[in-house]
Amino acid sequence: MIWITLEHILRVLIAGLGGAIIGYERSSRQKEAGIRTHFIVAVGSSLMMIISKYGFTDMGNWNNVSLDPSRVASQIVSGVGFLGAGTIFMNKQKVKGLTTAAGIWATAGVGMAIGAGMYTVGIxxxxxxxxVQFAMHRHRKPFAATRMPHRLTVRIINHEGAISSILDVLDQHQIRVVSLHSEVEPSVHHHDVSDTSYLLLQSSVQxxxxxxxxxxxxxxxxxxDVQMVKIDE
Structure with missing residues (x-):
């Protein structure tokens, strides 16, 4: 019995390793879901697959009980689909996050395969x-050459479209915004008695x-509209 349990644990560990490898590739490209997310998805899928196959064996001899070993596992596919949908969003009429969402879904499949004992298929x-991810990004720098994000602070006049102008210029120069936070400043100087208000944008850019x-x-x-620009070297 203990050897069977150890084998199940080994399946979960191998599934987690596979998920971490897929997640590392996503994390290295500053994507929404990284190593931890893919690791947990793979481990969870593997565990639920094991439960689906072996968790109800003690009920096999019960009268009037019909078991379906695939019932629990079948819910993983749809459940992980909702999780992956959370990484998809629209940015300037472009859909972002589809590859990451598909990767999470495929990672669940890897976990299910290894949880079922299909090591060769899962690995x-x-x-x-x-x-495939490497091949599709062959024109980019390898992981070791990935540049760290810089902290960018910009003060702009607060009016409609000001932030969009900043983002458009950054996009034109291939500067990717990793995170963005804005807050309103009533005035820049104490002697500024005008009604002009300012936005202070703090962002992380790649x-x-x-x-x-x-x-x-x-x-x-x-x-x-820009009043001040500061970036950490």
Missing amino acids: GVTLLIVA LDSTIQSKDIVPILQSIP
Whole structure:
């Protein structure tokens, strides 16, 4: 009995490792779901697959009881689908996060395969997913060369469309916004008695290899609404 239990634990661990490998690729590209998410999805799917197959064996001899070993496992596919949908969003009329959502769904399949004891299929699909992701991003720098995000602070005049102008300029120069926070400043100076209010944008940005952090300042200062630009080197 103890050897059977150890084998089940081994299946969960192998599934988690496969999920972590897929998640590492996503995390290295600053995607919404990374190592922890994919690891948990793979481990959870593997565990539920094991429960679905072996969790009700003690009821096999019960009268008037009909068991379906696939019933619990079948719910994983639809359940993980809702989880993956949370990573999909619209940005400037473009759908983002589809690949990550599909990866989470496929990771659940990997966990189910390994949980069912199909080690070769589960490990093979894990390697296939990672290989395809590498091939589709071959024009980008390898993981070790990924540049760390920079902290960008911009003060702009608060009116409709001001933030969109900033984001459009950043997008035109291949500067990816990882996170963005804004707050209203009533005035910049105490002697400013006008009705003008300002927005202070604090964001984390990922720079393309062709641009330096110091180049962002003049780019954003050329926008009429911008009052101040600061970026951590």
